[in-house]
Amino acid sequence: MFWLSAGVSILQSEVPTANAELVRKINKKISKCHETAHIPLKFHPQDETICVAWCDRALAQRQNGGAQCGYMVCTSTPGLTRGERRPLSMISHSSSKAPRVARSSLAVEAQAMTAAQ
Numbered sequence: 001m002f003w004l005s006a007g008v009s010i011l012q013s014e015v016p017t018a019n020a021e022l023v024r025k026i027n028k029k030i031s032k033c034h035e036t037a038h039i040p041l042k043f044h045p046q047d048e049t050i051c052v053a054w055c056d057r058a059l060a061q062r063q064n065g066g067a068q069c070g071y072m073v074c075t076s077t078p079g080l081t082r083g084e085r086r087p088l089s090m091i092s093h094s095s096s097k098a099p100r101v102a103r104s105s106l107a108v109e110a111q112a113m114t115a116a117q
Contacts, residue, residue, distance in 0.1 A: 011025055011026055011029060041090060042087075042089070043089040044087040044088075044089050046075065046076070046077050046089075047077070048077055048078055049075050049076070049077070050075065050076055050077065050078055050080065050081065051073060051074070051075055051091075052073070052074055052075075052076055052080060052081075052088075053071055053072065053073045053074075054071065054072050055069070055070065055071040055072075056069075056070055056071075057069045057070070068095065068096070069094075069095070069096060070093070070094060070095035070096070071092075071093065071094055072090060072092070072093045073090070073091050073092040073093070074088040074089055074090050074091060075088070075089045075091060076088050076089070
C-alpha cells in the first residue's frame, strides 16, 4: 500500500504534539488502509528488463517545517524509455522525512534523488 506511505510518515512527525485531531487523522488513515487492503501489487513478466526510478520531495510539509522525500523504483521494458506505455512492476518505494536539513527545494530534491539511487 505504497500510496499511504507519505501520509503515514507525516502523521508520525505529529506524534510528539498529539491531540484529538491527530487521533481522528490516524483513524481515517487506518480506515483507508482497510478499504484498500484487497488491492494487489502486480508483477509483469518481461523478456528484457530495465530499472527505472522516480523521486519527489516536498519542502516544509511536515509539522515542524521539515521536508518529505519519496521515491519509487520499478522494472519495465526498454520501450518505456522511448515513450511507449509499458507495464511497471514496483520493487521498492519509500516516503520519509528528509535525512538532512534543507534550506531550498533543490536541496531536498537532491536528497530524494540520492535516496532513489
